[in-house]
Amino acid sequence: QQKPEEKATPTPTPAEAKTPAPEKKVETIYFGAPISLSGKFSKEGQMSLWGMQVAIKWINEKHGGIKVGDKVYKVELKYYDDESKKENVQSLVERLATVDKVKFILAPYSSGLTLAAAPIAEKYGVLMNSHGGASDYIFEQGYYYVVQTLSPASKYQTGFLDMVKKIDPNAKKLAMVYEDTEFSRAVFKAAKEYAEKLGFEVVYEKTYPKGTTDMSPILNELKNYEPEILIGGGHFADGQLLVSQMAELKVNVKAASILVAPTLPQFYEALGVKAEGIFAPAQWEIGVKYSPEVAKQLGIDWYGPTQEEFLEMFKEVSGSDKPPSYHAVEAAAAVLSYAYAIEKAQSLDPKVVREAMNDIEFMCVYGKWKIDPETGKQIGHEMVIIQWQGGKKVIVWPPEAANAEPYYPMPTWEEKEQGKLAQK
Amino acid sequence: MKPIKDVIPNLIFLIILFVIGSSVEGMWQPIALIIFYVALGQAFNIFLGLTGYVDFGYVAFLGLGAYGMALAIQNFAHLGLVSIAIGVVAGAIFAAILSLAVGGVALRLRGAYFAIATIGVNEGFRFFIEGTRLWGGTEGIVLSGFMRKTFGSETTNFLSTYVSDVALFFVAFISALITSIYLRSRIGYALLAMREDEEVAKVMGINVTKYKILAFITSAIFAGIIGSLAWTLKLTYVFPEDVFNIVYTVEAIVIVMLGGAGTLLGPLVGGTFYALLKYYLNVIFPGVQLLILAPILIAVVVLFPEGLVGYLKKKVRGTKLEDFVR
Amino acid sequence: MLETRDLESGYGEMQVLWGVNLKVNKGSITTILGANGVGKTTTLKTIFGIIKPWKGTVTFKREDVTLKKPHEKVEMGIAYVPEGRHLFPLMTVEENLRLGAYTKRAEERFEENLSFVYDLFPILKERRKQRAGTLSGGEQQMLTIARALMSSPELILMDEPSQGLAPKVVMDLFEVIRKLKEGGLTILLVEQNVYASLEIADYVYLMSEGRIFAEGRRDEISEEDIRKAYVGV
């Protein structure tokens, strides 16, 4: 449960509180965030709040604050609930920029809300780091202060297609069934182009409107096209529904990659064995092989908690056993990127920090972080592909991040009914 | 001029809001939030207050207004800022056309039937845009970059973070003024009669449909203007899912009911109350604010079923204050 | 059987009744006469409990029923024939009658009461499958009375039952009221049809401005007082 008092700063560790280093003054720097704790994005909002809190905890307690010159800054998070609504986002971002004097803002969830916040951030010259607005076009509008931490929508399904091509070069017939929203459209437009480039033939492409509760018309029709591979989905609810009805109507494919929904444990809880073998793109997943060692090999800095540390702190912060979803880690990475960039720039001036961001490249639990100086778009980070195997979510792509082999083709629905798992 | 006198309290109230927004640091966007709700409420109240009909599909007019502005900017940006004026007019015209079409059909229905049938119009329209991929379909129209290129970053920022809000002050005031003019004229009495008993009104010589449509179109036009300003100009993008979101109709109802339907000050008080309550609850209790808001709303409506201004209006009836609470 | 003492009541802040004292004897017809708007309907509504009394008491069969709800009073044996019918227009005649027998008290004697009212108003029996809303005005009025009778009342409060009825029907109606009394029912009647109601009344109250200003047996009441009741004092 989210409790209001969690807003308070993580109390400084006793050691720090008692013996402040004499030569270094400890001051506070505020990061601000409008977060969707109510409304349609509250699921993502809650996760990102926890993620931010973990990152801040790490900065304050493990890292000893952000060091700029001879000063040490503790980070404190100012956040408000935007209820997933644009009016609130705008007034709250302004409050953060003026009343709270925040210079570093973590963008709200979703492309729409990020776009709503952008003019205000731009007006007050505060930085805004997008950790939940995937659409590429946000970064094509010429905003200077807006940067991106997560991989853009155009990247979501490309990894999966690469993977299929590699495992089964003969697979050709591809079906696309996805939610008609701007996010999914951005994903699948790019995916389609990419698929055709790889030599897939798109035999079926249909969308369903948001809020659909019965996909049988599409699936009944799809069956006739006998696709081998399916990519689709959009969000949580429809992703669950799509797979559940594919099972009911016995629409068998060799592999299916569904957006968002399968990355959550609730997906398997809801579908059980039916979830076996389903793929999904993820910005991050427990078990990714990002570590200080990997960073060293690549010759870039590691910044932030290791994966173990992160998971442990996440448990503390959230007060529950829920594992973090990628939304949490994205948000954490956005916070870390601020801290890292501030230290690099040795300045708290958003403009200077923004300049510095153009040049930095580092790795954290979330992976690599690097933006395109031109647009602010994320280009360093790579997505992973997860798959449900034997009740576990494993990472199967890209090979350098994978902790398991992809299971292909996925068992048929009939086989799954008999209890067959996607496990060797 | 009685109608003008009646809205003087509104004017004073709005000026106070404006002054606070301009002078207190960090208050501009909260005031913009208030003025958005106030303008929405005032515009909605033209129709609801005068006819007693609730238009659940009201947001469709906002949505169309938003598209009107978006298309104007897309097509007339070479005319410079004139395109913004064209956008406001286009928003108004789009909304007026739709309201004429909808009104012609739906205004034959009564009470709750009308209210709900209009949801169908709104949803239907949205699905039409999504289904035919008209105006970008679900991908909508994103204008920030284009506007920044054409008008310059400074100007665009100024337009979307200041001009759009200031314009809403005018919308809020003018819609109250029009309500007031209507109320004091034959239109107001015709609709009063209609509200009470449509059949009797007809027998008494009132062309009910004419007056209903008049109020409907007026209200829709203001909605179109609000849509063009508060959506497209302020946010610089239009997504059908957002602009046709019924939440804004529900909020309009909430605001008007909090203040008092058919009163001139009601939307102002209701909108301010609602926006401030929400804003500060968001700030102080992020995450649980709606849990606190809900009982407050219920309590207000149970205590003041006729709204805050409605209640006050009754209280001051026959006293000197009567002229100031309308 | 029924007695009110110093009954006061009204609507909102406006007081209408200013101390009404009435006594209705078992097995009699008592009528209240008075100009329009003096509070006759209000008196009946207050007795029946649709309006809460502000002051004073109502006793029925020696029990204080001042604060009892209408449905409790029906259960005790009071029936009310409201001004303006108040039937259930979309239901059939028989369904209306069935609802008249809604209380426990009445349910037991449903069959018996049904044949009684059908005997009293044979036309209703003919129309028993017809919707009440499509009956003519007179038939509707009969149905209203019949419905009240279905509750097995001991006391029946009638508010202007003859209003809007054709003269012939009015005659029949008063005949029915007389028959009901003969059957042992107690009746409290409010009427504008002065002469017809005086003819059947045992006891008369004259009302003006929320008070009773004269009362007496039919033969004790002077023409003078009656005129006064209408011109208003």
Place this chain on the structure above:
Amino acid sequence: MLLRVENLRKSFGGIKAVDGVTFEIEEGEAIGIVGPNGSGKTTLYNLISGIYLPDEGKVIFEGRDITNLPPYERAKLGIARTFQIPRPFGNATVLENVAIGAMFGREKLSVEEAFERAEEYLKLVGIEKLKHKEAKLLTPLEKRLMELARALAMKPKLLLLDEVMAGMNPVDVDRIIELLKKIHREEDIAIVSMVEHLMQAIVKFAERVIVMHQGKILVEGEPEKVLNHPKVIEVYLGKKVI
């Protein structure tokens, strides 16, 4: 000739409420319409005022066919009415009710003029002291009087009254009859047609009486003659009244 209805018919489901009615009203007449309950009087009014459209037949007003005209246009031509079950604009004041009548009636008055006229007519029917009361708070009878004032304020040429005197005590009945006669004489209201079950009122007021029965006209003519007609006594009066 002011009004002519020709072979008017209207049925609801199986019920023939008005079943082939033809009659004329000359300018300057005072008409009484009587008949048993359910004989179609109110329905006839509804057809004339345009609340219902007839299944068959014609309504002609001042030589113009108005059968299919919407009610508000008929009102503008000069047809006004009251309702058997009063239908005031409940949340408006009594004065506003009447003013609305004046505003949209035969003469197009401005708001101010309408309120002035409303005051006048409230005084005329004798309820001016109720003028600031919300109409829903009136007794049924007060509502009827208000409706009368509201209809009069429309300055109609044809005024259709539907049991305005029901539930009225004998003293007030006389007063209203006098009032109607006076208006009938003095104002340019040509016709008052009155539906009433109170014979005392009909006899005092009407110059001609129409008796309806089962949707048809049973007899029409001078009051004395009609009310002594044996058929009328049989189906309507029950016994001789005059």
Place this chain on the structure above:
Amino acid sequence: MALVENLISNLIYGLLLGTIYGISTMGLSIIFGVLRIVNVGHGAFVMIGAFTVYWLFVLYGVIPPAALFFALLFGMIIGFAIFYSGIKRLVDAPELATLLATFGYGLLIEELAKFFWGPEFYGYSWDVGSINLGITLIPYPKLLAALLSVFLAFSVYTFIRKTKFGMAIRAVVEDREGALACGINVNRIYALSFALGIALTMMGGVLVATYTPVGINVYMGGGYTLKAFVIAVLGGLASPIGSFYAGILFGLFENGSYTLLGLIPGIEPFAMTRFIAFVFLLIILLVRPTGLLRGEEL
């Protein structure tokens, strides 16, 4: 002919789905019919019903349809609580005030649910096989949900039409003062009808979650509110059984039109089915402004 087969399977699914639309709308009609209250918070109760299924199944292994009894019980309790805590005072208030109140209650319930259950998207699997019709497959839970909907709808119909209590409800609707005169405790009828409406809505939610066992979330109600509004009007707003029929019609129309719309190039047929369904609604209302069953009767 794939096309014809497709059309038939879509119609079959439309029929099943339609019963679910219908049953999840009836509660709205009852509350409107008796109290003239448009329950803007309708969807919140559908959501609670859906969660009832989920928790009972996940925690205690209760099979989904059995949750109907619990929903009835909880629904009555919640309904009474809401009625006595606020709605009661608004029965005589301006009609619009109740819109605000029911909005408030809907919001309260959603936020309470979120407080306890979080913003998660839940689901469960009750795999008991399916019937193979050759052209398509129908899982037993969906079939069961549809059959139970029909059963429940007709129980409600019978209850209102044939029982004494149902008659009392209709009496209150038709004439309140008349009902008082008959010795009916009008306030209790209001309370009971409201509670019944809420309970029925929750039972509708149970069947929704039996039919669609995934995507259960505290904010899932919004879509159902919209749809229920539209279906209720189509059926005649105040007529519960009308709503049920209208639900079926709506389901058939939505799903049935998919195949045909798919033949038109350049459009998104699924979104267009929604558009067409709303156009259909407007056409019906033009012809019958008070809905299919005229909407004057309960």
